[in-house]
Amino acid sequence: QQQVKQSPQSLIVQKGGISIINCAYENTAFDYFPWYQQFPGKGPALLIAIRPDVSEKKEGRFTISFNKSAKQFSLHIMDSQPGDSATYFCAAGSAYKLTFGTGTQLKVEL
Amino acid sequence: DTGVSQNPRHKITKRGQNVTFRCDPISEHNRLYWYRQTLGQGPEFLTYFQNEAQLEKSRLLSDRFSAERPKGSFSTLEIQRTEQGDSAMYLCASSLDSRQETQYFGPGTRLLVL
Numbered sequence: 001q002q003q004v005k006q007s008p009q010s011l012i013v014q015k016g017g018i019s020i021i022n023c024a025y026e027n028t029a030f031d032y033f034p035w036y037q038q039f040p041g042k043g044p045a046l047l048i049a050i051r052p053d054v055s056e057k058k059e060g061r062f063t064i065s066f067n068k069s070a071k072q073f074s075l076h077i078m079d080s081q082p083g084d085s086a087t088y089f090c091a092a093g094s095a096y097k098l099t100f101g102t103g104t105q106l107k108v109e110l
Numbered sequence: 111d112t113g114v115s116q117n118p119r120h121k122i123t124k125r126g127q128n129v130t131f132r133c134d135p136i137s138e139h140n141r142l143y144w145y146r147q148t149l150g151q152g153p154e155f156l157t158y159f160q161n162e163a164q165l166e167k168s169r170l171l172s173d174r175f176s177a178e179r180p181k182g183s184f185s186t187l188e189i190q191r192t193e194q195g196d197s198a199m200y201l202c203a204s205s206l207d208s209r210q211e212t213q214y215f216g217p218g219t220r221l222l223v224l
Contacts, residue, residue: 006152032211043114043201043215044153089152093211096141097166100152 003027004092006101013108019077021104023090026071032093035064035075037086038103044089048075080108112136114216116202122222123192130188131219135204142185143213144177145201146170153201153215159185192223 005024013019025033031052036044050057050064050073057064063076077084085108090101115134123129135142140161145153156175157167161182171177174192179185189196199220203213 004152034212036215041217043203043217045215046212049212091152096143096158096205096211097155098143098153098211098213099155103150103152 003099004090004101006090006104008104009102010105011107013080013106015080015082015108015110017080017108019080019084019106019108020074021088021090021106022072022074023092023101024070024072025092025099027092027094027099028071029094030092030099033064033066033073034091034093034098035062036089036091036100038089039086047088077106080106082108082110084108114202114204114214116200116216116219118219119217120220120222122224124224125192125194127192128188128190129192129221130186131200131202131221133185133187133202133216135184135202136214139204139206139214140182141205141213142179143203143205144185144187145203145215147199147201147218148197156187189221192221194223197221197223 034049035047037047038044048062061078066073087103091098117132142159144156147153159179174190177187199218201218203215205213
């Protein structure tokens with residue numbers, strides 16, 4: 001049973017544009033929501049994370065928006081760059097275990 | 111480099127053989143996790159250690175899989191009698207105590223079972 005649903009599966013954005021990736025979760029016990037970035041052949045790297053007591057968190061060009069009542073959260077990448085081309089995973093955590101979404105392949109074109 | 115390290119990075123084996131992977135966590139991280147990632151999917155939780163104690167095992171971890179973390183430092187993941195369905199990337203992650211959920215991942219070991 002997939003507990004974290006992620007969309008879209010793939011995304012193409014022009015350089016300078018905004019990339020938006022959405023996730024939805026089911027388990028209300030989740031209390032930690034990180035986003036990871038993964039390049040081919042590498043392990044996932046933490047990008048930004050949020051807890052359910054805030055509705056938005058911004059770090060540089062990356063922003064997480066969190067809607068607790070809808071059980072949804074999203075990643076916004078502002079001023080997308082070709083170097084942002086990677087696979088992005090949302091995840092939801094409780095205590096210690098992370099449940100990941102299926103990933104979004106982002107391609108930023110010149 | 112003080113990140114999580116994993117060895118080997120790649121392993122090709124024949125069906126039925128045993129394989130063992132090693133993970134060295136970030137120094138002083140007392141939590142260590144193993145995940146499995148198949149192509150086009152997100153990592154799936156396999157097991158978790160708090161120091162040397164293995165506290166949870168996923169149903170994905172069949173009896174052919176065993177993980178250890180002697181002395182609470184490095185960890186090994188062994189797969190016995192490998193099957194083609196075991197082909198995947200095996201990821202290790204580590205974190206500090208329970209108030210710090212940030213998990214830092216290693217580069218993974220890619221296993222191919224022929």
